[in-house]
Amino acid sequence: MLRDITLGQYFPGNSWIHRLDPRIKIMATLLFIIELFIVDNFIGFLIAAVVLGIIVAVSKVPVSYILRGLKPILLILVFTFALNMFMVKGRILWQWKFLHITAEGLELAVFMAIRLILLLMGSSMLTLCTRPIALTDGIERLLSPFKKIGLPAHDIAMMMTIALRFIPTLLEEADKIMKAQQARGADFETGNLMQRAKSLIPILVPLFVSAFRIAQDLAMAMEARCYRGGENRTRMNEMKFKGRDYAAIVMMLLFAAVIIIESKVL
Amino acid sequence: MSIQVKNLKHIYEKGMPTESVAIEGISFEVGDGEFLGIIGHTGSGKSTLLQHLNGLLKPDEGTIVIGGVDITAPGVSMVDIRKRIGLVFQYPEYQLFEETVAKDVAFGPKNLGLGEEETEERVKEAIELVGLDYDDIKDRSPFELSGGQKRRVAIAGVVAMRPEVLILDEPTAGLDPKAHKDVLNMIEEVHRRTGNITVLVSHNMADIAKLSDKVLVIDSGHMVTMGTPKEVFSKREELSRVGLDLPPITNLTEELRQRGMDIEQTILSVDDAARQIAEYLKDKGHNKC
Numbered sequence: 003m004l005r006d007i008t009l010g011q012y013f014p015g016n017s018w019i020h021r022l023d024p025r026i027k028i029m030a031t032l033l034f035i036i037e038l039f040i041v042d043n044f045i046g047f048l049i050a051a052v053v054l055g056i057i058v059a060v061s062k063v064p065v066s067y068i069l070r071g072l073k074p075i076l077l078i079l080v081f082t083f084a085l086n087m088f089m090v091k092g093r094i095l096w097q098w099k100f101l102h103i104t105a106e107g108l109e110l111a112v113f114m115a116i117r118l119i120l121l122l123m124g125s126s127m128l129t130l131c132t133r134p135i136a137l138t139d140g141i142e143r144l145l146s147p148f149k150k151i152g153l154p155a156h157d158i159a160m161m162m163t164i165a166l167r168f169i170p171t172l173l174e175e176a177d178k179i180m181k182a183q184q185a186r187g188a189d190f191e192t193g194n195l196m197q198r199a200k201s202l203i204p205i206l207v208p209l210f211v212s213a214f215r216i217a218q219d220l221a222m223a224m225e226a227r228c229y230r231g232g233e234n235r236t237r238m239n240e241m242k243f244k245g246r247d248y249a250a251i252v253m254m255l256l257f258a259a260v261i262i263i264e265s266k267v268l
Numbered sequence: 269m270s271i272q273v274k275n276l277k278h279i280y281e282k283g284m285p286t287e288s289v290a291i292e293g294i295s296f297e298v299g300d301g302e303f304l305g306i307i308g309h310t311g312s313g314k315s316t317l318l319q320h321l322n323g324l325l326k327p328d329e330g331t332i333v334i335g336g337v338d339i340t341a342p343g344v345s346m347v348d349i350r351k352r353i354g355l356v357f358q359y360p361e362y363q364l365f366e367e368t369v370a371k372d373v374a375f376g377p378k379n380l381g382l383g384e385e386e387t388e389e390r391v392k393e394a395i396e397l398v399g400l401d402y403d404d405i406k407d408r409s410p411f412e413l414s415g416g417q418k419r420r421v422a423i424a425g426v427v428a429m430r431p432e433v434l435i436l437d438e439p440t441a442g443l444d445p446k447a448h449k450d451v452l453n454m455i456e457e458v459h460r461r462t463g464n465i466t467v468l469v470s471h472n473m474a475d476i477a478k479l480s481d482k483v484l485v486i487d488s489g490h491m492v493t494m495g496t497p498k499e500v501f502s503k504r505e506e507l508s509r510v511g512l513d514l515p516p517i518t519n520l521t522e523e524l525r526q527r528g529m530d531i532e533q534t535i536l537s538v539d540d541a542a543r544q545i546a547e548y549l550k551d552k553g554h555n556k557c
Contacts, residue, residue, distance in 0.1 A: 181324050182363040185355040186425060187347065187379030204375065207365035211411070 011071075011170060013130040019061040020131045023247045024140030030254050031128040037261045038117055038124070046264050047116050053257055054124055061131050071126050072119065079118055086111035129166070136239075138163040143241060156231055164220070172213060179208045269335045269432050269465060271298040271321070277329035278316055290316040291489040294330070298465055298482065305480030305497070306469045309511040313489040314469045315358070318435050321467070322353040334433065351380055354431030358438050360422035361415065369395070369413075369421050370406035376429040394428035395421070397461065398454050416447030420454065427458055434458065435467040440475070448472075455479070474515040477501060477536040485510065502534040517541050 019027075034050070041047055058065060072079075090107030097103075129137065142159035149155050180190070183204045190201050276294040281287050291313040298304045308314050319325040320332060323339050323346050331340050339349050354376075357363070366372035370391055377387040395402045398420040405413075410421055423439065436455060440448045452475055459466045459479075470476050476483060476497065483500040485492040487510035493500055501507070501514050504522065514522065521535040524545070531544040 178357065179363055181319065182355075182357045182360065183375075184324060185322055185350060185357070186363075186376040187350050187429065188375075189347070189379065204363075204365050208363050212362055 011129065012133055013063045013067060015062055015131065017061045017131070018246060019057060019127075021246065022131075022250055023241055023243055024132050024136040025144055025241065026243075026247050026250050026254075027128055027132055028137070028140050028144060030250065031125055033254055033258055034124045035121060037258060038120055040261060040265055041117075042265050044113070044116075046261055047113075047120065049257075049260060049264065050120055050124075051116075054120060054127070057127060058123075061127065063127070063130050068123055068126060068130070072122060075118070075122055079115055082118065083111045083115050086114055134163055134166045137166070139237065139239075139241060156235075160231075168216070171216065172209070175212050175216075176205060176209055179205050179212075269300050271433065271465065272333040273297070273321075273330070274332075275330040276317070276320060276327050276332065278320065278325060279328050280316075282328065289489055291486070294486070294489075294491050296484055296491070296494055298467070300465070301463050302465055302481045303459055303479055304465070304467045305476035305483045306467065306486065307471070307473065307476055307483060307512055308486040308492075309488075310471075311488075312486050312510075314486060315437055316489075317486070318355060318437050318467070318469065321433070321435055322355045323349045324355070347380075351429065352431055353433040354426040354429050354435065356423050356426050356434070356436045356439060358441060360426075360439075361410075361418035363425075364410040364418060364422055367409060368407050369410050372410050372421060373425045373428050376425050380429060390428045390430065391424075394424040397427055397458055398424040399450060399457075400424070416443055416450065419443065419447070419451060423451070423454070430462070431464065433465040433467065434462075437469045438471065439468070440470065440472065452479070473501070473513055474517065477515045477518070485512065487511075497536055498534050501536060521545075 034054075038047075038050060041050065058068065087103055087107045088101055090104055090110055092104035092106030095103050095105055095108065132140075138159040141162060142155050145153060145155035145158060184190075188201060188204055190198065190205075193201065274295050277292045278290045279287060280290050294317060296304075306314050306317070316325065320327055321334075323344070327340055331338055333339070334349070334353065337344065337349075364372050366375065370388075373391045373394055374387050377390050382390070391406075392402050395405065400417065400420055405417075405421075410418060413421065419439070423436070426434065439455065440451050443451060455466065455468065456479060458464070466479075468476070468479060480497050482494065483497050484494045485500060485507070492510055493503060493506065501518055504514055507514065513519070515536060517538050518534060518536060521531060521541050521544070522533075525531060525533065529545070529548055531548050532540075535541045535544060
């Protein structure tokens with residue numbers, strides 16, 4: 003169950019997408035997210051889905067792997083879908099006591115669900131195809147102009163690297179603790195909501211203790227290697243735009259233009 | 269009560285590009301009241317095997333029959349299985365979570381649906397069985413104990429469920445020599461007192477040689493050999509090929525044999541070795557006179 007969470011995970015590969023400059027990929031992802039909010043009709047989503055489909059195909063990340071990442075947000079998805087479906091007023095299609103489904107509500111529900119799915123799939127492509135180190139290097143570089151107004155770009159980037167790095171570690175830890183408590187007869191699957199929430203205590207307490215222990219070990223290891231933040235640090239891999247990066251920029255802008263025109267015209 | 273494992277196979281991440289076969293073709297039997305030692309290199313599939321034994325993992329192939337019940341069959345009650353088979357994970361102290369030691373040890377028995385009285389009795393018994401003073405420790409927080417004490421409390425949490433099979437995954441890893449010895453003696457004591465089947469995974473060959481009735485050797489998910497400690501540790505070359513060593517004392521006596529000392533083959537305990545060497549030296553002394 004815990005292994006299903008693919009958000010923030012890296013999928014090793016050497017595709018065109020994998021080799022793109024991380025700065026390009028971050029900007030492209032941001033742009034993609036913004037575009038999803040500009041889109042106001044289904045044809046726009048269709049275009050976005052096709053573009054995403056091409057990116058997925060080129061990246062060679064298995065579709066099943068990406069779809070697994072949707073499982074954890076299934077609840078949110080169902081919830082927003084239901085809310086939209088029942089709450090929006092308009093032409094009534096179906097009614098039962100105080101519940102009613104309207105045509106407008108149904109349309110909005112589908113619309114929002116598609117937006118959510120594309121949003122999650124699009125943003126998970128960023129982390130799936132970019133090494134965490136490259137990703138944070140990219141973030142640091144993109145934030146570095148703000149250093150002038152006192153933004154600690156390096157520290158932010160480092161915190162993000164660590165957070166990303168520890169998603170799988172903590173998942174593994176949680177898995178281990180869950181199994182250990184199951185071996186002691188703990189039951190996480192049955193009972194009402196209160197009982198289930200209570201049954202999480204034997205997992206959460208050890209998990210927090212572990213998290214603090216891991217954090218302390220990491221801090222100590224970093225100090226032992228004389229880590230002192232971003233001042234005067236050089237890097238092993240200097241980031242430089244290559245041909246494919248310029249090609250990607252052109253494609254990105256083209257896609258953005260299509261989306262904007264499409265939503266204005268229709 | 270006995271365990272029969274037949275042709276066990278498990279694949280991790282089946283169908284994914286990262287798919288890997290963890291264990292394959294594992295078959296063995298453990299009889300009533302026996303002590304089974306499992307040895308193998310890190311990553312050889314020992315922990316995967318253990319997790320199958322109490323139903324935390326389901327095999328892709330093969331069967332596990334424990335006390336006449338096939339626990340791999342669909343529809344078997346997992347609660348029943350875990351009631352009978354206790355599994356102590358590596359570094360079990362990381363699963364402690366309650367405010368007091370007594371409450372933490374009571375977690376298992378409570379999950380079995382036992383009443384207050386029975387639970388308290390079992391908690392008391394388990395804490396004393398692992399060599400701690402019940403009255404002294406029961407109201408303390410498990411987080412303020414020493415490493416060795418935490419480990420024992422965690423093991424007590426499983427012992428309190430009175431499992432017919434007790435499985436321990438490297439219970440002495442990371443302990444200092446004294447705590448190591450204490451925990452080991454405690455395992456022996458629990459085994460002796462309750463007459464359960466005990467399965468011990470360890471990297472310490474001397475411990476395995478001392479405690480086990482049978483030893484199972486696995487390497488990269490496959491069975492290498494199984495037999496009594498004497499049989500297994502007589503296969504020095506085979507063991508070293510899979511990255512395992514003999515117990516230190518056996519290494520010493522084999523070395524002495526090679527240099528011409530006429531003593532028994534595959535001596536597994538220090539006492540045995542001392543007696544044999546003393547006898548040899550005495551004989552040699554007589555011959556000289």
